[in-house]
Amino acid sequence: MIAIPDTYDRALGRYETETGSCYVVDNQSKQGGVTLWFEEESYDFPDIPEDVAYGPGTLFDCTVTLTKVNSTGVDYVLKSKDGDTLFSTY
Secondary structure (H helix, E strand, C coil): CCCCHHHHHHHCCCEEEEEEEEEEEECCCCCCCEEEEECCEEEEECCCCCCCCCCCCCCEEEEEEEECCCCCEEEEEEECCCCCEEEECC
């Protein structure tokens, strides 16, 4: 059995969650995906928000789950300022 690092870390509880304001931009990679920015930190995700306007000028309340081993993004949730969930990969 081959374990994908994110799956392995999640199975062993080796992940952490960050919350706060963020914005989302297209990461311009060949694989597609987005980059979430929390202040000066950025995290890449393959899942692109559908039916949600995003870009550098659009702030969301975000919850991001990261592996503790290499701080890679596992899941994320975008919420409106009113607390409504706009997009989730959980």
